[in-house]
Amino acid sequence: MRRFLPLALIALVVAALLTGHAIRTQVGIEYSADTLQTYILDLGLLAPAIFLAIVTFRQFLFLPSVLVLTVGGLVFGASLGAILGGVGILLSGMLMFALARGVGRGWVQGRFGQRFRRFDEQVDSAGPVVIAIATAHPMGPLSPMHWAAGVSAIRWHRFLVGIALAGFVRAFIYASFGATLLDVGSEEFYTASVALLVAALLPLLHPGVRAKILGRKTQTVPVSSRDTNS
Helix, strand or coil, X not given: CCCCHHHHHHHHHHHHHHHHHHHHHHHCCCCCHXXXXXXXXXXXXXXXXXXXXXHHCCCCXXXXXXXXXXXXXXXXXXXXHHHHHHHXXXXXXXXXXXXXXXXXXXXXXXXXXXXXXXXXXXXXXXXXXXXXXXXXXXXXXXXXXXXXXXXXXXCHHHHHHHHHHHHHHHXXXXXXXXHCHHHCCCHHXXXXXXXXXXXXXXXXXXXXXXXXXXXXCCCCCCHHHHHHHX
């Protein structure tokens, strides 16, 4: 049964993607804030629960977190939108981590070999701190990072600690921005827009992050060279 468990989980993910696409098409949710906002508002008292489900399963619905979290602030306001969005990110991360971990490191390593070992070393050395930063950053690779953590050697409780607070940070940034879209051009709108821009650009202040984004390697001078020159 263990040999077939990874295949069964992969089939489950594929089925969830197809089901999510069918559901999104059936209810008429498009890649726009207007249609998603209208759909949620029409749900009445069920709106918070359905929104939480949308955030949790957004990757299967092919809905980006940027759109969903912004609409959360637009519909529920900054505070409630951030709470629902943060809980949804936490539940989504736990789901993706569990599915990826269920596939099994051995199964993935047997099919990707050396490439997986290099990837595993990078993720393991990065640890929960980098996962937390990617989760909190408004443009960070949210779903890929959580999938990757599942097939890495990171323990589940370290992963959980890494995304617990970070998810609420990301949700609050977008919910605060979304809450101002009802009054575009106001002082609150420009403040939230600047805050979102600053949060997105803040990691670029670190030279290592800039080098990685620009595809450059940071050069270090060997110790022997420094000693010889001195």
